[in-house]
Amino acid sequence: MKNEFLEYQLNMNRRKFLSRLSLGVGSLALGSLLVPGLFGNSSGEEAPFVPGMPHFAPRAKRIIYLFQNGAPSQLESFDYKPKLREMMGQELPASIRMGQRLTGMTSGQSSFPLVGSHFDFKQYGAARAWISDLFPNTAQIVDDICIVRSMFTEAINHDPALTFFQTGAQQGNRASFGSWMSYGLGSENKNLPAFCVLLSRGKGNGQGVYSKLWSNGFLDSIHQGVQFSSGESPVLYLNNPEGIDMANRRQMLDQLAALNDQSYKEFGDPEINTKIQQYEMAYRMQTAVPELTDLSKESDDIIKLYGPDCLVPGTFAANCLLSRKLSESGVRFIQLYHQGWDQHGNLPNEMAGQAKDVDRASAALITDLKQRGLLDETLVIWGGEFGRTNYCQGKMTADNYGRDHHPRCFSIWMAGGGVKPGIVYGETDEFGYNIVKDPVHVHDFHATVLHLMGLDHEKLTFKHQGRRYRLTDVAGKVIPGLMA
Structure with a gap:
């Protein structure tokens, strides 16, 4: 009793x-x-805190996070610095660097020659935002997005920096962003998980992604992200084996649920009930997922908008189109990881390829959501884990150079879901090395996104091992200037 x-x-x-x-x-x-x-x-x-209930009226209902894994250079994308071209090859002034800690890849360099972008920039939109020629399609939707040029983090290497963005901590074993969303707001569609993960990879130097990035951590396992694959079976082990039909599967699940219920009555472990929920979700997904991942019903106009790659499973374009369908079906948090942005060398060639992979589809997603009337309730985020140095790593030529990791300032963009459109927020110095206006820390970013989803980051907590944890740990503030 x-x-x-x-x-x-x-x-x-x-x-x-x-x-x-x-x-x-x-x-x-x-x-x-x-x-x-x-x-x-x-x-x-x-x-x-009561799970499943927002603290106040939300601006957004769902999130699509286009994570550019490996850290795209802000100096070749959204933060124009002509000063670097003027001083090409000259030494980075010590007064600018201020003794910042370096990675092991450049700490042994005897000099730090400045290198300007190989690519030209132009101004677009009402805000006259500078955007690189690498992103012509993003330039066309500039009035729908908010470019944040003043992001910063303490993490200087990929794994802790990536983990920080995805879990609010640089160490592992914490609940991921999407899991917090699932825990805080629940699912809008009983036939689909609240948190889905899609992976793609470009031709550039890649950094790995790991399941800890979509882990439920200390939250119930029902909140873990469900990874979709690019194979014949979008979700592994979802299809029935040969000789098993849906009636057989239903009978098996009913018997398994009865056994689990007996175990729960004996041991009282809530995780047993969670397992029952997961089995039932998998059963419902057997019908819902194949329909969602079938792109044959998409119109020619949509295929043309995203580009022919959207018909190739596992590409960034295909995942963007699938993310729209998942969001439209009520999935709360869709996380895309596109790997290949780690340009320590050969940056002009590699980054051009990476940008071509993602530019058209990213802009298409915003256009698609907007024309369906879904952009206002869907928050789209684009960005990586940190930025890139204004000086060259290794040898430099006019057409070939690389950039090391730079946590002090970098750029992301956001759209829809209550974000103020058509603005550029924050500013860096003329060297693109330090923030001079409106800094946004990772915790501030998380606090603001939670606020847009109707959640107070200080109240979204979970008690674990005697301590109340939250996504923003013990820091973070909402940034009003980012919100409409």
């Missing part, structure tokens, strides 16, 4: 309570007796 009541307390929330009982004063009083603290308490202590 004690375990059953404990489970009742764990699983009861406002949504379930109000859906099962009338909304009279008597029902509210009964609810407060059954679950103390559900509607607040008189002791002055903060009421516990």
Whole structure:
């Protein structure tokens, strides 16, 4: 009896309570007796977070995060610095560097020659934003996006920097961004997971991505990201084996659920119920996923918009189109990783290829969402884990150079979902080395995105090993200047 009541307390929330009982004063009083603290308490202590309920009216319902893994150079994309061309080959002034810690790849260099972008920039849109010739399609949607030039982080190497953006901490074993969204807001579609992951890879130097980046961490495993593959089966092991039909599968799941229910009654472990939910989700996905991943019903205009690569499974373009379909179907958080942006050498050639892979499809996604009336409720994010140095790594020629990691300043862009469109936020110095206006830390970025989704980053917490954890740890502030 004690375990059953404990489970009742764990699983009861406002949504379930109000859906099962009338909304009279008597029902509210009964609810407060059954679950103390559900509607607040008189002791002055903060009421516990209730999963599935936003703290206030959200600007966005869903997120599509186009993560450019490996860190694209801001100096060849969205942060124009003609000073670097003027001083090509000259030494980076010590007063600018200010003794910053370097990676092992350039710490042994005897000099730090400045290198300007190989590519030209032009101004676009009402804000006259400078955009590189590498991104002609993004330039055409500049009035729909917010370019942030003043992002910064403390992480100087790929794994901790990537982990920081995805989990709010540089170490592993934390809940990922998408898992926090699933925990905080739940799913809009019972037939699909709240958090989906798509992978693609360009021809450039790649950095690996790992399942820890979409892990549920200390949250219930139902909140873990579901990875889609580019093979015949978009979700591994989802299809029934030969000789098993849906009726057989239903019978097996019912019997398995009965066994798990017996185990739960004996041990009282909530993770057992989570496993039952996962099996049921997989069963429902067997019907929903094949329909979603079938692009044959897309119009010729949509195929033309995204480009012919969108018909090749596993490409960035195909994943962008699939992410629109997933978002349209109510998936809360779609995470795309496009690998290949780590240009320590041969940057002009490699980055040109990477940009060609993603520019058209990224812009197409914004256009597609906008013409369907979905952009206002869908937050799209584009960017990597840190930036690139203004000086050359290794040998430099007029047509060939590389850039090392640079955490002090870099650029991302955001669109839709309550973000202020058509602006450039933040500013770096003329060398593109330090932020001089409106800095945005990773924790600030997370706090702002959560706010757009209707969540207070200080209240979205989970108690684990005696401590209340949150995505923004003990820092972060919402940036009003980014919001419409």
